[in-house]
Amino acid sequence: VQLVESGGGLVQPGGxxxxxxxxxxxxxxxxxxxWFRQAPGKEREEVSCIDASGANTYVADSVKGxxxxxxxxxxxxxxxxxxxxxxxxxxxxxxxxxxxxxxSGNAAEYDYWGQGTQVTVST
Numbered sequence: 001v002q003l004v005e006s007g008g009g010l011v012q013p014g015g016x017x018x019x020x021x022x023x024x025x026x027x028x029x030x031x032x033x034x035w036f037r038q039a040p041g042k043e044r045e046e047v048s049c050i051d052a053s054g055a056n057t058y059v060a061d062s063v064k065g066x067x068x069x070x071x072x073x074x075x076x077x078x079x080x081x082x083x084x085x086x087x088x089x090x091x092x093x094x095x096x097x098x099x100x101x102x103x104s105g106n107a108a109e110y111d112y113w114g115q116g117t118q119v120t121v122s123t
Contacts, residue, residue: 001023001024001025001026001112002023002024002025002114003021003022003023003095003096003097003112003113003114004021004022004023004024004114004115005019005020005021005022005093005094005095005114005115005116005117006019006020006022006117007019007020007117008092008093008117008118008119008120009118009119009120010120010121010122011085011119011120011121012085012121012122012123013085013086013087013121013122013123014084014085015083015085015121016081016082016083016084016085017081017082017085017119018079018080018081018082019035019079019080019081019082019093019095019117019119020077020078020079021033021035021077021078021079021080021095021114022075022076022077023076023077023078023097024076026112027076028071028073028076028077028078028097029052029073029076030052030099031052031097031098031099031112032049032050032051032052032097032098032099032100032101033049033050033071033078033095033096033097034046034047034048034049034050034095034096034097034098034101034102034110035047035048035049035069035078035080035093035094035095035096036093036094036095036096036107037089037091037092037093037094037119038091038092038094038116039088039090039091039092042091044094044107045060045062045105046058046060046105046107047059047060047062047063047067047080047093048060048063048067048069048080049069049101049102050069050070050071050078050101051100051101052099054070054071054073056101057069058101060105063082063089065084066082066083066084066085067080067081067082067083068080068081069081078095080093080095082119085119085121086121087121087122088121089119089121090119090120090121090122091118091119092116092117092118092119093116093117093118093119094113094114094115094116094117095113095114096110096111096112096113096114097110097111097112098110098111098112
């Protein structure tokens with residue numbers, strides 16, 4: 001079971017990024033996938049989650065209107081499109097998978113994790 005994030009990098013304030021989470025070793029279409037982020041000195045926080053079918057999504061208030069989560073189960077990938085990036089969006093972004101999107105938003109509830117991809121927002 002492996003999740004691999006990609007698409008992070010340096011972006012200017014107001015810019016956009018699309019992060020990808022690629023799965024291998026299991027059928028991603030059977031799992032909900034959440035995106036979390038963690039900035040230095042801060043707790044890991046949930047950004048967004050999408051259920052296994054893609055029919056239901058959750059987006060945190062802190063990024064609502066600037067983030068879209070989607071998935072392509074045929075490609076075994078989940079995406080996080082971010083726009084209007086701010087300095088406070090800078091963090092390591094992780095994808096995590098489990099049976100459902102946990103309403104608690106608690107990272108500890110998710111069993112499978114990627115290694116993270118760094119997003120830096122700076123001029």
